[in-house]
Amino acid sequence: MGVSSFFKNLFGSTKESVNELANNAESTFEQAKEAAAPYIEKAETFAEETIAKAKEASEPIIESAAEYAHQAKEVVSEYVEKASDKISDVIETVKEKTAQTADETKSIVSETVADVSEPAIEDDDKE
Helix, strand or coil: CHHHHHHHHHHHHHHHHHHHHHHHHHHHHHHHHHHHHHHHHHHHHHHHHHHHHHHHHHHHHHHHHHHHHHHHHHHHHHHHHHHHHHHHHHHHHHHHHHHHHHHHHHHHHHHHHHHHHHHHHHHHHHC
């Protein structure tokens, strides 16, 4: 029986030690939570203030970026108009040159046909 009482005492005291450690851990956790609460509040306040300052600092930058975008749009629209005019000029020039070349080609073809057909007409007259 001495062995069984030894184990009962051993495990019984271990059980008490575990309960005591659990209670101590819970108590320590609560203390740590209470001690950390002010730091958590300070961190939240700091984050809120930092976000507010960032918003304030970024407002002028955002406004100037919007202004710059508007100016860029105006400049680009000027160049778009000029480019459109130049493209229209090029298209008109190509049309004129194409029409001119077509007319020249027609007259060359007509002259060539006339030149080729003349000897045939002369041969018919001789017969």
